Amino acid sequence: MDSAIRPLAASAFTTRHLSRPPRHSYSEIAVRESEVGHDVGAAHGRLDDDAQSLAERAVRRDPAAWSELFEQHYHSVFVFVRYRVRNADEAEDLAAQVFEIAYARADRFDYRGVPIQAWLIGIARNLARDLTKKRARRGFTEELDNASSPPAPDEIPAADLRQDLQAAMGHLTADQQEVLALRFLLDRSVEDTARIMKRSEDAVKNLQRRALAAMYRALAEAGYPGATAR
Amino acid sequence: MNRDRIDDLLERALEDGTVPGGASPAERAEVEHLLAAASSLKATARVIEAEAHATAPSARARFERAIAGQSAPAPKPAIPRKGWLALLTHRGMLLAASAAAIGVLAVGAVFLFQAAFSTTHSANAEVLSANDYAQVQGVITGVTRLAGNDTLEVQSAFGPVSVRVTSATAIDRDGAPLALAAVTTGDLVNVSGIAGAGQTVQADSVVVAEGGAQQPARAAVSTLKRLSSPVNGRIIAFAVSPDGTNARILVRAGSKYYIVPLEGAAVERLLARSANAIGADVMVDNGTNPTDSVFGLAIGEQPPMTTTSSTMGVRGIVVARHGDVLELTGLQDQHYTVVLTPSTRIVPGKSKLSRPQIRSGDDIVGHVVSVAGAVTTSNGRINAELIVVGVKLGSSRDGTQAAPVPTLTTNSSVA
Numbered sequence: 174m175d176s177a178i179r180p181l182a183a184s185a186f187t188t189r190h191l192s193r194p195p196r197h198s199y200s201e202i203a204v205r206e207s208e209v210g211h212d213v214g215a216a217h218g219r220l221d222d223d224a225q226s227l228a229e230r231a232v233r234r235d236p237a238a239w240s241e242l243f244e245q246h247y248h249s250v251f252v253f254v255r256y257r258v259r260n261a262d263e264a265e266d267l268a269a270q271v272f273e274i275a276y277a278r279a280d281r282f283d284y285r286g287v288p289i290q291a292w293l294i295g296i297a298r299n300l301a302r303d304l305t306k307k308r309a310r311r312g313f314t315e316e317l318d319n320a321s322s323p324p325a326p327d328e329i330p331a332a333d334l335r336q337d338l339q340a341a342m343g344h345l346t347a348d349q350q351e352v353l354a355l356r357f358l359l360d361r362s363v364e365d366t367a368r369i370m371k372r373s374e375d376a377v378k379n380l381q382r383r384a385l386a387a388m389y390r391a392l393a394e395a396g397y398p399g400a401t402a403r
Numbered sequence: 404m405n406r407d408r409i410d411d412l413l414e415r416a417l418e419d420g421t422v423p424g425g426a427s428p429a430e431r432a433e434v435e436h437l438l439a440a441a442s443s444l445k446a447t448a449r450v451i452e453a454e455a456h457a458t459a460p461s462a463r464a465r466f467e468r469a470i471a472g473q474s475a476p477a478p479k480p481a482i483p484r485k486g487w488l489a490l491l492t493h494r495g496m497l498l499a500a501s502a503a504a505i506g507v508l509a510v511g512a513v514f515l516f517q518a519a520f521s522t523t524h525s526a527n528a529e530v531l532s533a534n535d536y537a538q539v540q541g542v543i544t545g546v547t548r549l550a551g552n553d554t555l556e557v558q559s560a561f562g563p564v565s566v567r568v569t570s571a572t573a574i575d576r577d578g579a580p581l582a583l584a585a586v587t588t589g590d591l592v593n594v595s596g597i598a599g600a601g602q603t604v605q606a607d608s609v610v611v612a613e614g615g616a617q618q619p620a621r622a623a624v625s626t627l628k629r630l631s632s633p634v635n636g637r638i639i640a641f642a643v644s645p646d647g648t649n650a651r652i653l654v655r656a657g658s659k660y661y662i663v664p665l666e667g668a669a670v671e672r673l674l675a676r677s678a679n680a681i682g683a684d685v686m687v688d689n690g691t692n693p694t695d696s697v698f699g700l701a702i703g704e705q706p707p708m709t710t711t712s713s714t715m716g717v718r719g720i721v722v723a724r725h726g727d728v729l730e731l732t733g734l735q736d737q738h739y740t741v742v743l744t745p746s747t748r749i750v751p752g753k754s755k756l757s758r759p760q761i762r763s764g765d766d767i768v769g770h771v772v773s774v775a776g777a778v779t780t781s782n783g784r785i786n787a788e789l790i791v792v793g794v795k796l797g798s799s800r801d802g803t804q805a806a807p808v809p810t811l812t813t814n815s816s817v818a
Contacts, residue, residue: 234470236470239466239470243463243466247455247459247462247463248452248455248456248459251451251454251455251458251459251462252448252451252452252455255451255454255455260702261454261457261458262458262672262701262702264454264458265458265461265462266701268458268462269462269465269466269469272462272466272469273465273466273469273470276466276469276470338443338444338447353444357441357444357445357448358444358445358447358448358451360448363414375407375410378410378413378414379406379410381410381413382406382409382410382413382437385413385436385437385440385441386436386437386440388440388443388444389436389437389439389440392440392443
């Protein structure tokens with residue numbers, strides 16, 4: 174019998190095989206349009222028109238429009254809530270609820286240059302906060318026993334997300350979690366993050382710094398390799 | 404230290420990948436710490452992105468059902484298909500009100516789900532059938548040693564199981580190999596292997612979880628036939644038929660034990676978490692088709708690793724196929740070689756492929772697969788005992804792209 178230890182492997186897959194969801198980027202469109210000699214300003218206008226058309230169709234609860242919205246934004250909503258919940262199943266549940274609620278409230282959405290994604294993330298933010306509050310009120314842990322014990326040491330690389338990182342995020346405030354999710358998981362610019370969070374760019378940078386510092390401290394306390402407690 | 408200055412240095416470092424040269428030593432140290440935290444987050448971004456892609460089809464199906472329900476005339480109150488978070492929505496409150504009407508207090512997801520479900524069941528069901536791939540848990544009540552053909556008598560919740568141990572059986576404790584002689588009465592074990600007639604298992608692996616365990620009392624076991632609300636439980640046993648069409652778990656829900664037939668997507672979800680299903684906390688729901696007699700799962704926390712040093716659970720994308728040999732790429736670009744043997748149990752999962760296609764065709768290339776199997780020490784290949792094939796996500800090595808996601812329509816059938 175082989176005495177070499179083969180730890181259980183991580184159960185996920187490389188992103189190079191994944192097609193990223195379509196993202197409307199002004200710079201991308203400007204490059205493509207400039208290649209055919211179109212005016213960048215006109216490209217910006219067309220983007221706004223497309224987004225407005227989609228929003229108007231979504232308000233009318235056009236199924237094709239909602240299909241497109243789901244395709245465009247499920248990924249972002251999922252990633253946004255992922256660290257606010259315990260696992261991928263809960264994130265899927267929460268993300269699906271965001272779209273269900275958005276659809277139910279479709280006639281209340283008022284497009285005035287505000288990206289639909291910001292609206293969806295706002296719904297996600299509120300759902301996540303509601304969940305956190307409800308859990309805090311009833312002391313919710315797991316449905317079965319031994320739920321309140323701290324996360325097990327990350328000895329096994331089988332977890333999709335390192336448990337210490339998940340635990341570290343749990344030490345952050347909701348706003349800190351949000352800025353990190355937007356900046357480093359969703360790769361949003363400071364400008365976009367500021368718009369979504371309805372803060373100034375300086376405020377986002379300030380929050381980002383404090384969030385990263387808090388995360389670093391939490392990882393250091395958990396014995397994360399490369400992070401030293403100060 | 405000037406905070407605005409740190410913010411500026413950090414922003415430039417995030418763009419360039421290095422701390423700007425004008426930073427003082429203290430500023431550099433501060434920014435490097437912040438960059439380290441950012442790097443750790445970015446490293447998980449790929450994992451989360453993969454999760455998002457993997458969950459998108461089922462989330463889309465749920466959304467389709469929801470808007471179909473909102474669009475239809477005189478819609479019936481929706482019953483949460485999966486996810487205890489549904490209780491947080493107003494529809495969850497409708498369910499709570501219904502439950503209250505039959506004398507159940509809706510206080511938290513746990514109590515609501517546990518009190519409101521009802522089942523019909525057939526009694527005295529068999530947990531294991533001959534030639535099943537099986538995972539069971541129990542306490543050793545006796546050890547019989549006959550050279551090269553030893554037997555562990557294991558008391559499980561569904562009765563005694565005779566576990567045949569040979570020289571090919573991997574026996575471990577705490578991730579390290581263990582001699583059979585060290586296995587004793589009272590040890591709690593997780594066993595995986597092939598079931599024989601009469602509640603026996605030819606063991607591929609035996610993992611000793613703890614010693615001095617109390618024997619579980621034999622319980623009446625029923626087969627779940629119908630579910631009106633999700634139910635929480637813990638997996639005690641897991642089995643898959645030779646042709647992969649019949650996968651089931653034995654779940655302890657409170658004081659009751661149920662055999663739960665699983666849909667393919669549930670098996671995929673189970674195996675995606677770990678090669679070992681025993682001990683996982685789950686929520687059983689009606690799955691993607693509430694009218695059939697198979698059920699879905701949401702997976703909660705699982706106990707630490709309970710597989711042996713010679714068995715492996717891997718998950719990745721199939722990038723190439725050569726006959727019965729699959730080449731996989733995992734998250735951190737690990738490479739795995741998986742061999743489909745005649746005894747490999749194949750579960751199509753969410754792949755929309757047939758078993759013959761998976762067994763012999765190239766259609767599996769680009770699909771996510773979860774595999775549990777034994778490692779061949781001479782060449783590192785994994786002989787698959789069980790493989791679950793999920794959605795097609797990525798490109799093969801020849802650049803073939805994944806199929807586009809179908810368009811949402813109000814009349815579309817559940818995925």
